[in-house]
Amino acid sequence: MSRAKKLETWQLRAKFAAALSAMYAAEVPAYTTLVEVSAQVNRDCLAHHPHAERLGSLARVTAERHGAIRVGSPAELAAVADLFAAFGMVPVGYYDLRTAASPIPVISTAFRPIDADELARNPFRVFTSMLATRDRRFFGAGLRRRVEAFLAQRQLFDPALIARARAIAADGWCDADEADEFVGRAVAAFALSREPIDRAWYDELSQVSGVAADIAGVSSTHVNHLTPRVLDIDELYRRMTARGISMIDAIQGPPRTDGPAVLLRQTSFRALAEPRLFRMADGTVRKETLRVRFGEVEARGVALTPKGRQRYDAAMAAVDPARVWQDYFPSTDAEMAAQGLAYYRCGDPSKPVVYEDFLPASAAGIFRSNLDGDAEAAQVADDSEYSLEWLAGAIDRPIHDPYALYEAHAREGAA
Numbered sequence: 001m002s003r004a005k006k007l008e009t010w011q012l013r014a015k016f017a018a019a020l021s022a023m024y025a026a027e028v029p030a031y032t033t034l035v036e037v038s039a040q041v042n043r044d045c046l047a048h049h050p051h052a053e054r055l056g057s058l059a060r061v062t063a064e065r066h067g068a069i070r071v072g073s074p075a076e077l078a079a080v081a082d083l084f085a086a087f088g089m090v091p092v093g094y095y096d097l098r099t100a101a102s103p104i105p106v107i108s109t110a111f112r113p114i115d116a117d118e119l120a121r122n123p124f125r126v127f128t129s130m131l132a133t134r135d136r137r138f139f140g141a142g143l144r145r146r147v148e149a150f151l152a153q154r155q156l157f158d159p160a161l162i163a164r165a166r167a168i169a170a171d172g173w174c175d176a177d178e179a180d181e182f183v184g185r186a187v188a189a190f191a192l193s194r195e196p197i198d199r200a201w202y203d204e205l206s207q208v209s210g211v212a213a214d215i216a217g218v219s220s221t222h223v224n225h226l227t228p229r230v231l232d233i234d235e236l237y238r239r240m241t242a243r244g245i246s247m248i249d250a251i252q253g254p255p256r257t258d259g260p261a262v263l264l265r266q267t268s269f270r271a272l273a274e275p276r277l278f279r280m281a282d283g284t285v286r287k288e289t290l291r292v293r294f295g296e297v298e299a300r301g302v303a304l305t306p307k308g309r310q311r312y313d314a315a316m317a318a319v320d321p322a323r324v325w326q327d328y329f330p331s332t333d334a335e336m337a338a339q340g341l342a343y344y345r346c347g348d349p350s351k352p353v354v355y356e357d358f359l360p361a362s363a364a365g366i367f368r369s370n371l372d373g374d375a376e377a378a379q380v381a382d383d384s385e386y387s388l389e390w391l392a393g394a395i396d397r398p399i400h401d402p403y404a405l406y407e408a409h410a411r412e413g414a415a
Contacts (some may be wrong), residue, residue: 005176009088010113011123012174012183016087017065017124019187024240027192027293029268030245031226032294038062038228039238045231052231055261055300055354066125066298069190069222070106070215072151074394077130077159082162083186083396084111084126084171088118092400095360098132103377105138105209106131107386109399110358119356126360127344130391132214134384137377138208138396147205147216156221161185166220167339182325193220193291196279199286214292225268225296233299246270249283254301254312255322259303262342263312263355266362268296302352303335303406308341343410353409357402 024034039062046052054239071077081091089111097104112125131151133144164182168174173231174182195218208246214224230236234256238314241247246269253265273289280286298412308329315321315328329341336342343353390400 006173007176009086010118010175010181011166012168012281013087013089013113013124013257014122015124015179015183016186017063017067018192018200019183020067020223021065021226023087023187023191027223028272028274031337032268033245034240034297035228037243037275038230038297040235041236041239041360042231049231054350055302055352056229056236058125060120060227061231064123065231066110066112066127066227068127068224068227068296070129070131070211070217070224071156071221072131073148076151076221077391078395079157079162080128081111081397083165085188086165086174086182086186087124088113089124089126090114091098091392091395091397092405093357093360093402094391094399095127095363096386097129097360097363098137098362098377098382098386100361101402105135105379106211106215106393108360108363109391110116111355114400114405116412119261119354121358121379128217129211131233132384132386133214134386135377135382137380137382137385138212143204143208145357148214150201150216150343154219157189158185161189170218174228186387190221190223192222193218195219196277196285198291199280202278210292222293224292225294227269227296227298230382231300233267233297236297237267253359254316255325257325257329257331259325259329260333260336260342260352261299262304262308262329263301264357264359264362265299265301265345266295266296266359270294276369277393297308300355302336302342302344303355303357303402304342305340305406306403307339308336311341320382343406345410346411347410356368356405389394 042058046058071080091109092112093107093110097106097108104131108127109127110125110127113119133139133147139193162329197218202213205217208350233251237247248268250269251265251267252263271291271294273291275287276290278286311328317324318324329390330336337344337347337349344351345351388399
């Protein structure tokens with residue numbers, strides 16, 4: 001009898017990303033339009049600017065996705081970490097969206113591959129946010145107890161699925177005959193629930209934050225957005241608008257300039273009104289709509305060093321970042337490399353290291369732009385003690401430092 005074919009974790013990850021994309025396209029049809037327009041823009045951009053592939057091949061960029069999900073508790077986040085480990089995705093970076101100009105009551109990390117070869121094969125990432133119930137600026141003691149009790153009684157993932165994920169992660173592979181079933185069960189865990197939502201409970205949490213209601217006002221989690229990558233996000237914005245798609249007001253992140261693209265630029269179409277069932281106070285079930293899921297798209301540039309990131313933060317603090325950008329950043333990759341502002345493989349300015357992570361201000365801006373309204377944090381002290389170290393302890397695994405990863409990628413191939 002022949003030995004069963006094995007799929008490595010990157011192959012399993014590719015299946016997972018493709019299956020999630022198919023499910024999300026069925027749930028949010030406008031996402032299909034976004035993917036189609038992104039692919040068109042990528043082909044046209046490369047035809048006119050062959051050097052565009054220096055930030056990733058057309059095949060990689062066109063297939064690339066990042067997802068976003070939200071969970072409510074450390075236990076739920078730990079289960080997510082176990083599940084994603086089966087796909088070769090580990091936590092990278094710590095993001096505190098409570099510190100953004102428009103605070104959102106979540107802390108986040110991103111699950112993704114970290115090896116350069118793994119990223120080249122399939123760079124699927126999932127930005128994962130956890131509700132910050134310990135922060136009393138958003139959750140008073142009574143509401144916190146009720147939210148945490150609600151979260152404790154729900155089960156987002158089948159324990160058997162998580163157990164199998166742990167085994168696959170430990171082995172580093174999965175039998176091909178099992179792969180489709182495993183991926184299917186994982187994808188199903190992120191499908192939009194059709195169970196009726198308690199109207200009063202959802203509305204109470206909405207007074208804290210629309211994001212809080214989306215996390216703890218329902219009995220399951222779901223894909224909040226699934227993001228294709230585009231080589232020219234300004235052109236994508238124009239084409240989507242021309243098709244009559246309502247986009248958010250601005251592109252988040254650094255301005256468009258004539259110099260090297262840096263970090264990450266993001267935009268999205270506005271959250272669509274989706275039909276959902278609500279259970280009313282009298283026990284009746286009524287069909288209404290919610291606007292929580294949207295279509296995000298991103299353009300990625302070169303990863304900045306800590307020195308470059310300091311300059312970026314200073315430039316973005318200006319009233320008009322585009323006008324002063326040249327005061328902070330040079331106009332060529334050679335100058336960027338010479339000044340130690342960005343990462344390049346072996347120090348070669350023609351080999352930029354792509355930024356693989358996220359910007360908390362941009363994430364908060366996207367979240368806020370897709371909410372009908374949101375409450376402000378109470379003016380009390382924050383004694384929640386959330387931190388990278390706290391989150392790593394909560395999920396019992398290290399959270400990788402993005403700068404250390406970029407430094408390692410930049411040194412690959414060096415003598």
